[in-house]
Amino acid sequence: xxxxxxxxxxxxxxxxxxxxxxxxxxxxxxxxxxxxxxxxxxxxxxxxxxxxxxxxxxxxxxxxxxxxxxxxxxxxxxxxxxx
Amino acid sequence: xxxxxxxxxxxxxxxxxxxxxxxxxxxxxxxxxxxxxxxxxxxxxxxxxxxxxxxxxxxxxxxxxxxxxxxxxxxxxxxxxxxxxxxxxxxxxxxxxxxxxxxxxxxxxxxxxxxxxxxxxxxxxxxxxxxxxxxxxxxxxxxxxxxx
Numbered sequence: 195x196x197x198x199x200x201x202x203x204x205x206x207x208x209x210x211x212x213x214x215x216x217x218x219x220x221x222x223x224x225x226x227x228x229x230x231x232x233x234x235x236x237x238x239x240x241x242x243x244x245x246x247x248x249x250x251x252x253x254x255x256x257x258x259x260x261x262x263x264x265x266x267x268x269x270x271x272x273x274x275x276x277x
Numbered sequence: 278x279x280x281x282x283x284x285x286x287x288x289x290x291x292x293x294x295x296x297x298x299x300x301x302x303x304x305x306x307x308x309x310x311x312x313x314x315x316x317x318x319x320x321x322x323x324x325x326x327x328x329x330x331x332x333x334x335x336x337x338x339x340x341x342x343x344x345x346x347x348x349x350x351x352x353x354x355x356x357x358x359x360x361x362x363x364x365x366x367x368x369x370x371x372x373x374x375x376x377x378x379x380x381x382x383x384x385x386x387x388x389x390x391x392x393x394x395x396x397x398x399x400x401x402x403x404x405x406x407x408x409x410x411x412x413x414x415x416x417x418x419x420x421x422x423x424x425x
Contacts, residue, residue, distance in 0.1 A: 201326050201398035202409045237324060246412075253330040255394070269328060269396075273412030276325070276356060276397025277310055277388060 195262070197230070198269040203247075206240045215264070223249045224258040226268060246273050278351075279336050281329050288366050295353050295371045302350050302373040304380035308388055312365035322402040324342035325357035325367070339390045347383040349374050354387065356397060383400045386423055392416040 231238040250269040316362040356368040399410040
């Protein structure tokens with residue numbers, strides 16, 4: 195599974211993404227975030243206020259409860275400041 | 278029309294092309310966002326990061342919702358990314374409708390959603406370095422006035 199980070203999150207982690215293989219009990223995006231944070235102290239700190247982040251699956255913004263599979267690309271999106 | 282691009286654009290030429298061949302339209306509204314540098318907070322550039330594939334999809338959803346809700350004849354969005362200097366246009370929203378109220382409302386709606394729901398992130402470049410622009414609660418409030 196491919197994970198993408200953007201903007202200040204990317205900068206704080208010092209990388210634009212990761213390839214991960216979550217265990218079978220990771221079934222939703224919310225599960226994935228919990229699992230990623232448990233395994234990465236920098237990500238855990240950066241996501242201390244998790245509700246401010248939107249998540250996308252395969253380039254569509256979706257709810258945190260959305261199921262995920264190994265072939266998915268997931269992005270963690272800090273609050274957007276376009277326009 | 279949706280354009281996500283790192284190239285400069287000509288706001289007037291974009292509008293002229295958008296307005297062409299729509300004899301049924303009675304109103305066109307254009308909003309052009311520009312890079313701003315003030316005496317209080319002088320910046321040398323604005324650097325915009327983007328997730329282009331997601332931006333294309335999200336803006337398409339927002340555009341379709343605006344067209345349906347305000348009965349627009351057409352709507353177009355161009356948004357740039359990359360490094361832009363003060364005075365340069367960042368983005369442009371254009372709407373075409375039978376009458377002015379729908380054209381204005383459609384453009385406002387598009388802008389309010391683009392601010393909070395399109396995956397762009399601004400970084401201000403100053404003499405001291407670069408700093409990420411913080412999201413504003415007022416932008417969420419502006420979007421939420423439209424309901425679901």
